[in-house]
Every structure is written in C-alpha cells, then in structure tokens.
Amino acid sequence: MSESSSPIRLDLSSLREAPQDVLHLLPCEVDHNGSAPVDRYFTPAIRQGSQEKSVSFRGRSLKGQEVIVPQGYVGLVLKEDQRPCTEEEERTVRLKSTFGTLTVWNLERAPSADDGLLLALSWPGIAEAIHAPVSRKEQ
Amino acid sequence: MRRPRRAAPRARGSRTMLGSGRRRPADSHPDQWVLVAPEPVTDLPMKPDGGPLFTRLRNPSTGEAALYLFNSSAQQLFEVKAFHEEYRSWFIGQTVQHDGRLLFATPVDPLFLVLFYLIKAEKEKGKFQPLDQVVVDSEFSSCTMLLQCARVMDSLHHVIEEKEIGNKKFYKYSQEKTLMWLKKKVNQTVKVLKSSNVCVGGRVQSATFISGKQITDIKEDDYVRYAHGLISEYIPEHLSAELSKYLQLPELTSPEADPPLKKRKFSDAPVEAEEDYTKFNSSDLKNKKTTSKMSAAQKALAKVDKTGMKTMSAFFSAKTKARK
C-alpha cells in the first residue's frame, strides 16, 4: 500500500487555546508551503463592494465571497509536526487552529451558487440525511 | 521601454534561488490539512491520549481503501471527502498552503461498511456466522471497530437474519431485508434532495435558477433515480443493480450512470409518491426468486474461489457477469 495504513490520532488537547484563523481559498496554485505576510500585503488591499469582495494577487484581479461553514460544523486546520519514518509508527495530527468562515476567490468573476465550493457546502446536509438511521415507521 | 509586453514564461529549469531545487515542496507528504467536520468530532476524549481517529477502511461501494474518521468514543463514523478543484491554494492565517483541498468529514451509516462484509461472507460461506468472524479484514484491521458502534448493533436487524444458539448469536445476510432497508434510505434521500433544491434532472439548469423557481418537469422518478445513485455510492455494484430493479427504475444502458449531460431522461410512467410503492410488490416476488437462484450460483462460485487467489473485487465482477 502506498500510504501509511496505521490510524492517525487527532490530538485535540490544544482545542481550547487553538486560535481562530482567517482563511482565503485562492484561484491559483501557489507553489509554496510556509509563511506569507497575508496581513501586510493581502488583507489591507481587500475592497468590500456592494456584491462582492475584490483584491488583486500578483497583478491579477480576484473577486471573492465569504462563506460560513455549514451549521453544526466546525472548520479545523490540522497539522502533523513530524511524520514518523516508518509506516508502523502511529501518526498524530494536532489541531492548529479553527475557523468559522472562509473567503473563496475566483479569477475576475465573482463566485456564484453554481461554483464547486458553494455546491460542495451542501454536501454535509445531504450526507446527514442519507446516513441517518431509518425510522421504523417509514414504509 | 515605452511599450512593455508580457514576458514569455521561462523554462522552469532556468529558475534560480527559490525556483531551483525545490519543485513541489511538500506535496508528496502534505503536513497540513483544512477540514470541515461535525461539531461532535471536537468533543474532548475521556482519556488524555485519546481523540478522534482517522483510519482507512474499505469503501463499501468499490472495496477499495478510503479514509474514515471515528470520533473520540468510537461511536460515530464519518467519511472524509475532499473538495478538490484545480488551481487552488490556501492562505491560512499568515501562511500559504499549496494543497488547496477542503476536506469534509460527514456522517456515514456504519451499517453500509458492515454490510460489505456480510455480503462477502454470504458469497464465500453462505451460512450463519458470528459477527466477529464476518467483520475481519487483514488489510483493514480497524474494521473491527465498526462492531463497537452501538448504532451498528441496533440497526443490524435491517440487513440480516439472526439465529441464537446457546447464548451466542449467528448472522446471515438477507438481501430481501437489505433491499427494504435501502428503499427507506432512498426515500429519506429523496426528501432531502427535494428540500435542498439539488438539481436532479440534468445539468442544464443552474443552481441559481433552480433555487429561484422549482423546475416543474422534474418527475418523482428523477429524484428516486438520483437518490438511488447516491445510495449506490455506499453499496456494491450488484446490490445497486438489485436495488434499481426493486425500485422499478426504468433500465438505463449503463447500470449506475445517470442521464447523460443535457439529455434528460424522464420515465414515461412517473411514480407519484412514496405511498405508491405498494405496487412494486409483484415484482418483489420475482426479485426474490432471482435472489435465491443466484445465491445457489454464488455458493458454487464461492467454492471455486476458496481454492483460488481471486481478490474481492474480481469476485464481485465475476458475480455481476453471472447475474446478467
């Protein structure tokens, strides 16, 4: 098997102290993992229009919309500080931060209800219904 | 430089500094994930070293590995899906994350996963067995956790026949009961599809349009077929075909395919409402017949299989062929 098959424990011990993070889903692939001065370059340049947010990134125009995580759900950013060297060792991911909203950005065109992410946010509600126990009364 | 123009992108190999030597930084092994999960997932564990557990289990529809999540008490099971669009990355606080996926953990009925093993056991042995001999998997050892879910034991009766010998319980898969259970699943799925304005008729309408005004020419059948398609994501292929017959869905050329893009396929004899399902009874008998017949064939096949090295999936595809 190509991926570790041992279970991965989610360490919730930092739940109370976990900070709220601000999340932006960009319409491009940034080939980097690591720090980025979002609050110095990006956040102050965001303009709130009557319909949508706008900003630019690398000289390209982005239009965005803030969305809320579905009711009854929480947004979690999980982090694995050190991946074990062998597949047999148990892995742990910790809760790094939480979020209640995120801003989804599109290139030049405002996100609409037909966009993948906005549609995807309906999945939890549908899943709840599919997977609810069947009631004995229903025939 | 009076008339600047866009420079042609350079060959990646000529990149300097940050560019060279750090292609695809950490994506072979991402170390950070963005997840949307039900609130109970964050219920604190009883033991300090406890906590929710991500584990790989067999996807009951494909038999292949998929990621699931047990809550801290291992009483609730969630499946993990990823919203994955090309050209997406995250800003998370003061960081950038290349992997722009958004993971969703959503509840899954653990009975679907147990059902997979019950069907497998029925095909291999075809007799009453204790559950702990049925739900075992050398490749996915976590599957035994499914039996610790109170919900599994409470709902097991929907899909099995039970015998008690001494004080030990023995179980056997019942397709007849399972289809009845799945029909209820389909019905509750139809309800949520209607209430959440999911576009079931075809992809021609946009969600914005649909949400404004309900399309009138969407038939009950379209909802049932769509719900059948969703439920089929959690059951083996042959059972999906059986369920389709059981629901009296008009045949489609390919078993699990929904109407192709733009060409919406409506049945000419729409079934009005759930109450109408009584009229399926006559065909149920026919189904039963087929079922018992097939289980004989299954047994025969199972015997052959014992000696061989066939994989689960090969076994299932052989089955489907035999059925046709």
Place this chain on the structure above:
Amino acid sequence: MELAEFERDNAGSCRLGSPVPELCRAGPCCLGIDEAGRGPVLGPMVYGVCYCPLAKQEELGALKMADSKTLTEAEREQLFGTLDGARDFVGWALHILSPNLISTSMQQRAKYNLNALSHDTAIGLIQHVLDAGVQVAEVFVDTVGPAEKYQEKLKRHFPELEVTVRPKADSLFPIVSAASICAKVARDRAVKNWTFPEDLGDVRMEYGSGYPNDPKTKEWLAQCLDPVFGYPQFVRFSWSTAQTILESKAVPVRWDDSEDDPAQKGTRSVLSFFARKESSKRQPHRFFHERKLETVTGL
C-alpha cells in the same frame, strides 16, 4: 489639483478636472491630449486633456507651455499654476489609471493591451469633456504608437471633430503641451504621495523615477520583493521588468489560464495520488463530480 478622490482608492481609476470655463461652452474649442507615466514600472498612468477656445489660442501661446518632458518638476508645477491662473479660458480633465488597474487589465483572462487601454481612456476623456458642454471642434493627440490607426479610431468615434494624431504633438501644439503638464503634474504628485495599502515594513521608500532603467527603481524592486505576493499594488506586475524578477525570485504561481507549463503534468499526477484511482471502474455519482468532491484515501 485635488487628488484626494484617487487617493481614497488607489487600486482603481479616477477622473477629475477643473471647472469648465464659460467661454469654452460658448465657442469652438481646441483640445489637446497627452499621457504621463506610460513607461514606468511603478505608479499610475495619467491621461490629461486641456482645452481652450480657438479664439484664445494666442493667449494660450503667451502662457509659454512646453513639452513637460523638457521641464523640471518645479517648472511643471509653476506652469500648472499659470494654467490654473488662466481658468477663465483654459480647462483641463484627467483620468488616472492606477498601477493595479493596469496590471489586472493587461493580465486579464481576455487580455486588454496597453494601447487599447490608452485609446479607450482618451476616448472616454473626450466624451467626458463633450458631455460637460465644451464646444470641442479640433482635437490634437500625442501618441507613441502608429498615429494613422489611432487617428482613424478617434475619427470613427467622433466624426464631427477634426482629429490630429501626431507623434511629439506635445512639443508641437501648445494645447497638447498644456495637457502634458497637467498629466505629468498629477502623475508626479500621485507617485510622491503614494499611500501604500500594504505594510511594507522596513523597506525604504526611495523608488526613484519608476523607470525600469533607474538604478533607484531597480534597487527598490529588488528590496521590496516578497516571495509569495511579489510586489505591492504600486508596481505594474504586467511589465516585463517585474515579471522577470518574479519568475526568477518569487514562488511560482499557476492559474487556470497559465500558458503551457511543463511542471503542470507533474503536479496533477501528485495530486491525483489522493484521488480515486483511475482504474476503478465505478465512477462517482455526478452529485460528487459537480461538487468537485473526491474520495480521500489517506492524510
């Protein structure tokens, strides 16, 4: 000249102008157009128009307007003061295009090149002045591109006007010189008083003229580069000067309309690692396909 309106949102564009002199509503006028800040990699590009009655051309000549490029900043400010003093027969209007607007237009999915942007801005300004009631009869335009095509384009838009598009018009026609002074003064002031929405930390604000060959500009560009964001919105990302630095020193960024990228194939195969194997015969239901939801096999 009050740039406050532009400064309120220096990521967009803004049109401003003097009050229209009554004389310009009463009789036929000439109108000059010039631009400032087309070449620099930094700051806004400003389009300026200046107009006065044909009958007052001699008086305009007496104001000794000259091509703004031959003047020092102080001389330009002084001449702008002179124009302001002649407000009873000279009017002006400006259109300031922010560097962000230039970057995002030129790099738009449907590319909007600088010439088209310039022409449309000039046309917009002429229309703006006409709408204000100025009796425009003759138009003089300075251009860097092919004059004939531009002239045809303007004539198509304004068949009733006599249009002259000429390279170096700013040194030939006093009304164009006046327009060039207005534009240049606005550009100078906007660059000088640029308020960065971004917090650039310790970066020194000595960015020179903004021309790519100015050593101060070069040094500033090297200094304020951020590997992820590249530059503040003050920089024109669409300029090859900026693009060259970004390509060599910043993190690669790919868009869905990025030109062919050999690295792309590799990316996809790495990411599809997480996706359902293609060999799997059962395709997910279209519900999931439409929502771009995939089965995950591991963290």
